[in-house]
Amino acid sequence: MPEDVELVEAMRRELTPLAPGERLPAEAEWAERLGVTRHRLRQAVDRLAAEGLVERRRGVGTVVAPPPIPYRIGDHTRFTLNLRDLGLAPASRLLGVQRTAADADTARRLRLAAGAPVWRIATLRLTGSTPISTIVHHLPAEPLPDLDQRFEGGSVHDCLHGYGLRLRRLSTWISAVPAGPDDARSLRLAPRLPVLRIRTLSGDAQGRPWEWAVTRARADRLDLHLES
Amino acid sequence: MPEDVELVEAMRRELTPLAPGERLPAEAEWAERLGVTRHRLRQAVDRLAAEGLVERRRGVGTVVAPPPIPYRIGDHTRFTLNLRDLGLAPASRLLGVQRTAADADTARRLRLAAGAPVWRIATLRLTGSTPISTIVHHLPAEPLPDLDQRFEGGSVHDCLHGYGLRLRRLSTWISAVPAGPDDARSLRLAPRLPVLRIRTLSGDAQGRPWEWAVTRARADRLDLHLES
DNA sequence: TAGTGGTCTAGACCACCTC
DNA sequence: AGGTGGTCTAGACCACTAC
Numbered sequence: 138m139p140e141d142v143e144l145v146e147a148m149r150r151e152l153t154p155l156a157p158g159e160r161l162p163a164e165a166e167w168a169e170r171l172g173v174t175r176h177r178l179r180q181a182v183d184r185l186a187a188e189g190l191v192e193r194r195r196g197v198g199t200v201v202a203p204p205p206i207p208y209r210i211g212d213h214t215r216f217t218l219n220l221r222d223l224g225l226a227p228a229s230r231l232l233g234v235q236r237t238a239a240d241a242d243t244a245r246r247l248r249l250a251a252g253a254p255v256w257r258i259a260t261l262r263l264t265g266s267t268p269i270s271t272i273v274h275h276l277p278a279e280p281l282p283d284l285d286q287r288f289e290g291g292s293v294h295d296c297l298h299g300y301g302l303r304l305r306r307l308s309t310w311i312s313a314v315p316a317g318p319d320d321a322r323s324l325r326l327a328p329r330l331p332v333l334r335i336r337t338l339s340g341d342a343q344g345r346p347w348e349w350a351v352t353r354a355r356a357d358r359l360d361l362h363l364e365s
Numbered sequence: 366m367p368e369d370v371e372l373v374e375a376m377r378r379e380l381t382p383l384a385p386g387e388r389l390p391a392e393a394e395w396a397e398r399l400g401v402t403r404h405r406l407r408q409a410v411d412r413l414a415a416e417g418l419v420e421r422r423r424g425v426g427t428v429v430a431p432p433p434i435p436y437r438i439g440d441h442t443r444f445t446l447n448l449r450d451l452g453l454a455p456a457s458r459l460l461g462v463q464r465t466a467a468d469a470d471t472a473r474r475l476r477l478a479a480g481a482p483v484w485r486i487a488t489l490r491l492t493g494s495t496p497i498s499t500i501v502h503h504l505p506a507e508p509l510p511d512l513d514q515r516f517e518g519g520s521v522h523d524c525l526h527g528y529g530l531r532l533r534r535l536s537t538w539i540s541a542v543p544a545g546p547d548d549a550r551s552l553r554l555a556p557r558l559p560v561l562r563i564r565t566l567s568g569d570a571q572g573r574p575w576e577w578a579v580t581r582a583r584a585d586r587l588d589l590h591l592e593s
Numbered sequence: 594t595a596g597t598g599g600t601c602t603a604g605a606c607c608a609c610c611t612c
Numbered sequence: 613a614g615g616t617g618g619t620c621t622a623g624a625c626c627a628c629t630a631c
Contacts, residue, residue: 311539
């Protein structure tokens with residue numbers, strides 16, 4: 138057997154009756170009680186954490202995690218409304234708007250010359266005080282003067298209405314990657330936990346691309362939802 | 366620092382110039398050369414494997430992995446055509462068609478009574494001889510007599526045309542979960558590597574649900590793609 | 594300061610594949 | 613048989629949090 142399934146199942150049974158937020162035994166104590174080394178117990182907790190069933194808090198302990206958060210991609214308004222319905226206090230924090238040179242990927246996606254000026258908008262999304270995703274939007278700078286003055290957070294697409302632009306999602310790519318140091322910092326996520334990387338290309342009615350956005354969301358807490 | 370970033374970067378530099386399929390040093394040798402324990406080196410390889418850069422082969426060695434496979438969800442035809450264009454020899458293997466009682470989740474999704482009879486179609490998708498995803502379709506059994514006789518692999522949706530049904534995707538949920546023992550077996554995947562779980566509800570033009578499908582795809586090798 | 598999870602060492606043995 | 617990755621033990625020390 139490639140992994141100690143029985144151990145994980147035994148632990149799963151222990152945490153099922155508990156409510157989110159309740160503390161689990163300390164690793165050393167739990168390991169002793171189950172008759173395994175701490176090393177093996179930690180491997181099992183690793184799995185439970187990746188499944189989103191428990192959450193580790195360094196210096197504090199391991200607690201039962203709340204249920205997964207439904208996360209609607211590409212629609213700020215519905216993201217906000219959905220989570221509010223669930224009593225989850227959605228919030229967005231604008232991390233910064235910069236005018237920079239497009240990297241190779243962005244330039245290709247937006248059909249710009251390499252190094253062309255683009256707006257780079259970085260946003261953090263949270264429920265309550267828990268960060269759940271970072272989003273980096275890229276838009277061509279030349280056709281959108283003063284975007285840094287006009288955008289004050291909230292929905293990028295709404296702000297673009299001011300320029301007479303109505304964007305729709307053209308294409309979406311999704312993959313799971315292990316959290317890097319940046320993710321660990323910005324999402325307060327343990328390294329190596331999986332992160333969902335969602336890349337979306339949006340454009341106008343004629344199919345011309347206007348926005349290249351890269352979302353990195355904690356995979357342990359989210360369930361992505363795409364309608365239609 | 367939560368993880369040995371420098372070590373991973375050093376290893377990344379070593380494998381970048383290599384071509385897919387080329388062998389990397391044995392773990393013991395590599396660890397000694399880099400001046401770290403095998404334990405730490407393995408942690409670093411764990412990350413590279415989760416990123417899809419390397420592939421471990423027990424008893425053989427660790428090799429550079431081929432580039433990610435674009436995977437179009439919910440469209441068997443395009444899945445096949447896309448991969449053929451890339452020279453990847455797509456294939457589907459029908460694992461089985463059964464008539465069973467709907468589980469709670471399926472019944473809820475298809476708006477059936479608990480335990481109602483459903484068809485359960487299990488399929489394995491591969492490129493060449495490499496399994497990349499398992500798909501389990503659930504459809505109500507009563508309105509679709511003899512589906513087990515009429516479906517012989519390929520596209521489920523195409524087969525439903527024979528009943529006068531044309532399905533469209535109503536809703537999709539995506540999450541990343543660690544590979545379980547079943548995934549390890551069917552996808553020949555190392556346990557704990559992330560798996561993308563894609564659940565889609567499809568229905569007719571009136572929005573009536575007909576099909577509940579759960580795809581489990583290896584996240585290390587795939588890049589999900591959704592058009593429109 | 595005491596207790597928690599996070600990292601790391603050193604070493605052993607096992608399961609698997611190739612030859 | 614020999615080499616590979618996979619698992620496991622026993623123990624140490626560190627970083628962080630709460631009190």
